[in-house]
Amino acid sequence: MTLKPARTLWRDFPPVVIHSPEIAVKRHPDYRAAKSGDVQAAFSLVKATIAEPAVLKIRELVAGRQVILASAHAVERDGVNAIPEALADELSARLSLPVDEGLVQINIVGHTGANGFARLARPAAFDGEVISGASYFLVDDFVGQGGTLANLKGHIESNGGVVIGATVLAGKPFSAVLSPTREQLTALREKHGQTLETWWHERFGYGFDCLTQSEARYLERSPDADTIRSRLIEEE
Incomplete structure (x- = not known):
């Protein structure tokens, strides 16, 4: 878990x-x-x-x-x-x-x-x-x-x-700037949808606002929400 x-x-x-x-x-x-x-x-x-x-x-x-x-x-x-x-x-x-x-x-x-x-x-x-x-x-x-x-x-x-x-x-x-920009969070949400953020909150206990800038960038550059979910499960 x-x-x-x-x-x-x-x-x-x-x-x-x-x-x-x-x-x-x-x-x-x-x-x-x-x-x-x-x-x-x-x-x-x-x-x-x-x-x-x-x-x-x-x-x-x-x-x-x-x-x-x-x-x-x-x-x-x-x-x-x-x-x-x-x-x-x-x-x-x-x-x-x-x-x-x-x-x-x-x-x-x-x-x-x-x-x-x-x-x-x-x-x-x-x-x-x-x-x-x-x-x-x-x-x-x-x-x-x-x-x-x-x-x-x-x-x-x-x-x-x-x-x-x-x-x-x-x-x-x-990597020094930890706080993601509003533009980054908007791009992340628009690309992967609310369903991924809901799943993220259930799995990790927080929403995208609490990601670091590098984490938000990494997720936004990932191909799609299914890839993100499957890769995270694989790496546990």
Whole structure:
């Protein structure tokens, strides 16, 4: 049965702050070990690829508010990905912000190297106590379609917190904007019809308004609604 992680509307969510190009991070000699849970390798990777302009951008977004850094604690097939927590700890030291260590991913999704349908079909789900009324800033190692960030944001906000932004160590620039445009959503609905969105809501627990921009783009470019449904079922 498909998990239904909570998602919330994007409103005026700012673009994800990206520190380094994907290729620079993945070619670092400590990347694979860090991805598999080696804490020292993760800190070595983060210190080599964190970017001061990105840190300054986060400082601007935080703007003196009391903000908690929330890392994804992503579970990979080879272990718990150590990169998000290492990045959160490094940002904590540079920005004097606390890190929430209680928010954890509770399933293995196998997103690394997966296609778009696999990422959509196997959503990351989170658990952990949220401080009601507190502001959070999300931290992850990579942004692709943005679903993991969307689901972590949804968990926090559905439990009373407020997410003001997100940062990742690596990603492509076009993945930084998470909120889909009105034009994208209109094109998606016109191409695939209301029946698909109704099915989507029943299966995943949210409508197209809560998709990321990359997810909406991926679905809009898919041939038809039947292809989307069958591919998602195949990839579960």
